Amino acid sequence: MKTLIVKYLPNPRSRTRKxxxxxxxxxxxxxxEELDLCQDVPDLFSIEALGGYFGRITKAIPRDIPIPALAKMDRMTEQLKSCDVVVLATPxxxxxxxxxxxxxxxxVMLQGDTFLPNPKGAFLGLMTGKKALVLMTAFGTYSTGDGTVGSLFGPTYDHGFxxxxxxxxxxxxxxxxxxxGEGMSPSKSEDVKARLLDESIEEVRSITQEWYGKKPLVVGEPAYGDASNVGAR
Known part of the structure; x- marks a missing residue:
């Protein structure tokens, strides 16, 4: 089983790094395999890249013709396709x-590589059989609250995790x-933040042990199944 680590951790003291x-x-x-996005920075869609991409998906440009403006995107996409597990670590x-x-x-979300349209008008993901683990830390608290700043943000403020x-x-x-790993605000004591981080680390260990066959899952969130779970912690 091959694992791809995709990390963006510019802070050397990052709690996500832990x-x-x-x-x-x-x-x-x-x-x-590791992909450090601080060192290997992804390209943005330039005019040339977007033109090449649409040329490819409309078949105006054959898929076997290299498109220089898409070279880095193609490389990162093939890297993703070659793994069985991807771990994204980011604040x-x-x-x-x-x-x-x-x-x-x-x-990496390129039509024809990682997804396809289907006749029903929706889309078909092509990465079936693979697993993904998102590791993230945040100052605020997003799993609870009513969505107001006074309640430490709440779920409606989470557009990252x-x-x-x-x-x-x-x-x-x-x-x-x-x-x-939420609630890491500088206003909280170091003891509280250390406890919260320890809880998150134990959750990471448990998921990893389950996936890599070391021991059964004890804590951690359920597998991410249907669309109704999107945004749930």
Whole structure:
């Protein structure tokens, strides 16, 4: 089983990094490839790239013809297609994904590679059989509250953790899990933040042990199944 680690962790003291370290420790001895988005920055859709992409999906440009403007996107897409498990490790920025992480999703969500339209007008994800794990930390609390700032934001403010899981679902991943280390606000004591982080790390360890056959799941969220679960922690 091959695992692809996609990480965007510009802060050397990142709490998300500690969650990822726990995953790597539990998955040691397995085949792991890493993509560091701080070093290998995804391309944005330029005029040339967008023209090439639409030329490809409309069959105006044969798929076997290389398109230089899409070269990095194609490479990252093939990297994703070659793995069995993908682990995305990123912080939440301003209620959503960092721009670099969103650019990675835009790079790999390519029609004909990771999804297809179907005659019913919906879309068919092509990444069936694969698993995805989203590791994220955030200052605010999003799993509870009524959506107001006074209640520590609440679910309606989460457009990062939920979006990452939705993107994987769109591509057809068969099992999607997520661990959101929330409530890491600087206003909280270090003891409280350490406790919250420890709880998230234990959840990461449990999921990893389940997936890599070390011991059964004890804690952690249920497998991400139908669309009604989108955005749930």
């Amino acid at each position: 969650m990822l370290d726990a995953f790597l420790e539990e998955a040691s001895g397995t085949e792991i 939440m920025y301003n209620f959503s994904l960092p721009a670099t992480v969103k650019a990675w999703f835009d790079s 939920s979006l990452a899981k939705l993107e994987f679902k769109f591509m057809g991943f068969s099992e999607i899990r997520g661990v959101l």
